[in-house]
Amino acid sequence: MNRKTILRISYKVLAVALILYAVVFGLVSRLPDLPPLQQSSRNVFFHVPMWFAMLTMMGISLYYSIRLLRLLDPDLEHSENPLYADANARESAGVGVIFNALGLVTGIIWSRVSWAEDRPASEFSTWWAWDPIQVGALVALLIYLAYFLLRNSFTEPESRAKVAAVYNIFAFATLIPLFFIIPRMFEGLHPTAGKGSFIFDKSQISNEFRMILYPGMLGFILLGVWIYELRSRLERVRLRLEEKLAEKDYRETA
Amino acid sequence: MNTHFLSSFLLLQTEKTWLLMSDKVYSVLAVLLLIFGGLILYIFLTNRKIRDLEKKLKD
Numbered sequence: 203m204n205r206k207t208i209l210r211i212s213y214k215v216l217a218v219a220l221i222l223y224a225v226v227f228g229l230v231s232r233l234p235d236l237p238p239l240q241q242s243s244r245n246v247f248f249h250v251p252m253w254f255a256m257l258t259m260m261g262i263s264l265y266y267s268i269r270l271l272r273l274l275d276p277d278l279e280h281s282e283n284p285l286y287a288d289a290n291a292r293e294s295a296g297v298g299v300i301f302n303a304l305g306l307v308t309g310i311i312w313s314r315v316s317w318a319e320d321r322p323a324s325e326f327s328t329w330w331a332w333d334p335i336q337v338g339a340l341v342a343l344l345i346y347l348a349y350f351l352l353r354n355s356f357t358e359p360e361s362r363a364k365v366a367a368v369y370n371i372f373a374f375a376t377l378i379p380l381f382f383i384i385p386r387m388f389e390g391l392h393p394t395a396g397k398g399s400f401i402f403d404k405s406q407i408s409n410e411f412r413m414i415l416y417p418g419m420l421g422f423i424l425l426g427v428w429i430y431e432l433r434s435r436l437e438r439v440r441l442r443l444e445e446k447l448a449e450k451d452y453r454e455t456a
Numbered sequence: 457m458n459t460h461f462l463s464s465f466l467l468l469q470t471e472k473t474w475l476l477m478s479d480k481v482y483s484v485l486a487v488l489l490l491i492f493g494g495l496i497l498y499i500f501l502t503n504r505k506i507r508d509l510e511k512k513l514k515d
Contacts, residue, residue, distance in 0.1 A: 240481075
């Protein structure tokens with residue numbers, strides 16, 4: 203077994219171990235009482251990692267988009283097929299979108315039981331709080347869904363890869379104001395809200411929470427990398443198969 | 457009325473919500489179910505993609 207294989211196996215084992223730890227201890231450990239949240243404060247161990255996993259996936263996607271643009275530079279000598287970088291960018295953005303959607307849905311449930319617990323289920327605001335981060339996450343989801351729509355509007359693989367890569371760089375840049383700047387200018391449900399949170403403050407997140415939150419976060423990030431790696435390998439096989447089929451067609455017609 | 461029907465349908469939600477029961481611990485279970493359900497669904501879709509590719513390889 204070479205070093206790469208050992209690394210590949212060990213990060214998967216670590217992902218499973220950390221997620222198991224977060225699920226088990228996240229459900230059974232004693233935690234400080236946060237009155238409006240009650241037992242739902244345990245959601246922090248599962249809802250927050252979704253966003254960090256999403257950001258990691260979008261970061262990987264950004265890396266491959268930049269790499270693709272470098273590979274398309276005619277002055278650069280290389281033997282790598284640029285479409286592989288495009289496939290990696292697309293697959294990691296896809297996994298990121300899944301984490302984004304999961305983060306949104308889990309956030310809706312959490313806000314329903316904490317902020318909107320006294321409201322009737324029939325009201326829209328019970329399910330959607332118009333919190334700055336919540337709205338930012340929805341906008342980010344729409345931006346990345348548009349990335350996939352944009353890709354589908356091209357038939358020629360190289361121009362699709364090039365335009366999608368440029369769009370992806372700008373899409374990632376929008377995540378910074380959406381998640382880190384705008385929410386700090388308003389009040390909201392999240393403890394990171396700049397003008398205060400309606401539910402709980404950052405200072406209430408004690409070390410008992412951090413002991414489970416940080417390993418869980420790492421676990422979900424590694425799980426995201428695992429899923430991405432699977433999909434990226436699958437996509438590489440598909441591309442190679444298409445290359446072989448095109449070669450065969452060319453030989454038959456020649 | 458429509459919003460209520462939709463929320464009831466999506467989250468098995470009634471006026472006396474189960475998400476708030478037992479100090480809101482059910483909300484944690486719902487969150488866990490959604491996360492792992494979502495990820496399993498995504499892996500299932502990946503598996504379908506693999507099967508399509510295998511079929512293509514056979515052809």
